[in-house]
Amino acid sequence: PEIFSLTNPQIALFLGRLWSGDGFIFGSGNTVPFYASSSIKLSKQVQMLLIRFGIITRLAKKSFKYQGTRKLGYALYLTGEGSTKQFIKHIVPHIVGRSHIIKSLQVHLKKNSSKHGSRDTIPWEIKQEVRKEKDLTGKTWLEIEKETNLSMREFYGGYHPVKRGFRRNTILKLGKYFHSNQLQNLACSDIYWDEVKNITSKGLKETFDLTMEKNHNFVADGVIVHNSHSAAYALLSYQTAYLKFHYPTEYMAALLTTEKDNTDKILHYVSDCKNRGIKILPPDVNESERDFYSIDNQTIRFGLAAVKNVGEAAIENVVGARNAEGNFKTLFDFCERVDSRKVNKRMLESLIKCGAFDYTNATRASLLASLDNAMEYGLSRQRDKISGQSRLFDLLGSAEDQPKLKDVPKWSERQMLAFEKESLGFYITGHPLTQFENLLEQYSNANTVTAQDAPDKKEIRLGGICVKLREITTKRGDRMGFVTLEDLKGVVELVVFSDIYAKTHLLIKETDKPIFVIGNLDSDGETVKIIVTDIFPLDDVAERLTKSIHFVLHKDETTPNHLAQLKNVISRFPGKCPVYLHFIEPQKTETILELSSEFKLKPSFQLVADVQKLFGHNVTRFSC
Structure with a gap:
């Protein structure tokens, strides 16, 4: 209809006049404005026009009195306080002959603003995000309740069938309290959430490929949809997922x-x-x-x-x-x-x-x-x-006349892998980190794969090789870097801000040098990055992170001769880490003895090797 091509002021005038005839505004038994019609088509079109002003409505069947009988019709009920305010702002000025009722609606809205529930809510599943934010603070629900003046009762426990969702103001206040952009964005979005009751097939029908130039998403018949080619993408995604799983x-x-x-x-x-x-x-x-x-x-x-x-x-x-x-x-x-x-x-x-x-x-x-x-x-x-x-x-048919290959020293594994990466862009037959597997297992709390599933803001410790670096200049003129870190499992992106980058850029640029990274996980649900707080050579990890050194000895290894030789070995590695001796009698007792401060040690691989040579197996444990 031509009405859809009019400007918003013209449509507001039309709707105001329409409401003057068949619209309800306010009454003692009903305080929610609605528009009534016997035509489902007209009702849906009015619903679409109201959306232009941010007015959300609910379409329901309604029985009306008509010439002494009851007649089936339809009613468009305004949904939520926000829709009523928009209705008063845009439509009410054009309604004629109803000024006293309009004033009653305005008084009622002012008196009861934000006191009653709203259908314009965010689905109850948002409580999972609130719980994540709560866990990161380490606070109890009671502490959060006191500091926000919000009831936290609905945010713990299971699903409540009668609970439709949470008011936007509630989520917005929590978003500001937790400094959560995700919660604040959801609270302030233009999306009206509603439950899908059912999906009914309409059969085969002619369709049209409509593409909006600048906006990938748009509203069609009151529903937010993608450009129509997204359906083809969805089908392609299904097909590729099928192939990836089965072949x-x-x-x-x-x-x-x-x-x-x-x-x-x-x-x-x-x-x-x-x-x-x-x-x-x-x-x-x-x-x-x-x-x-x-x-x-x-x-x-x-x-x-x-x-x-x-x-x-x-x-x-x-x-x-x-x-x-x-x-x-x-x-x-x-x-x-x-x-x-x-x-x-x-x-x-x-x-x-x-x-x-x-x-x-x-x-x-x-x-x-x-x-x-x-x-x-x-x-x-x-x-x-x-x-x-x-x-x-x-x-x-002989190859005896072929020259002989030159007899030259074999490349070291490091050199071979460096050439491999030069010709392929990555390592394929080995990896420089392989020799550090035990070290990484002891001092890391994640790798590039497990980090993908770690909670947001968690501290991550892992080792790897820098395989790609992108430098940028900040607005303040400082340099910072985006690093692709590779380990034995995969790759992950590091964000190195200028203060850390200034201290570590030379180390980062040594692309074949294994490094150890400490940082906080930054996840938006789709991509994962690590905001770096420290970087240092992997060779230094034991000295930097070891808090104590333990020697685990069985009964037959605790003879005076063994202990004298152990004392002689550890005397060559003075340092700052306290030392503990564990005397174990299998299936009976374990006695732990802390040595005096004069025996504090520096953790090193040579210490491990020398003690292992003494006892014939590894008895040294570094605790971090």
């Missing part, structure tokens, strides 16, 4: 292939695979294809296209040569059979560094040191074939 390796292989050029996402998906028990095998020139692919329901082979410096044309040439003549036997055989115009030295270096030639059983250091010789050999053999020359070894 996990195929799904993850396809996902990794799709994001092969995005190292950040590849890192995230590789972590997801680890958590799901899916193993990702490193690149292999004899096994890998261009894309990631599923070997079985627990294994994925890395795709060559995700290796840095490896192009599409080169991959096509490598796979073609392999399909034509079989697997490559050696690095020299590979260089002889591929096209050197497409497979260049930079690409071969990346393939060696990431382990794509590990099938030869040669060390990566030896392969890289011999690369120039291998490429020269390959180019020479290709020229011979082009000129029609052949060698005796060709006729015999």
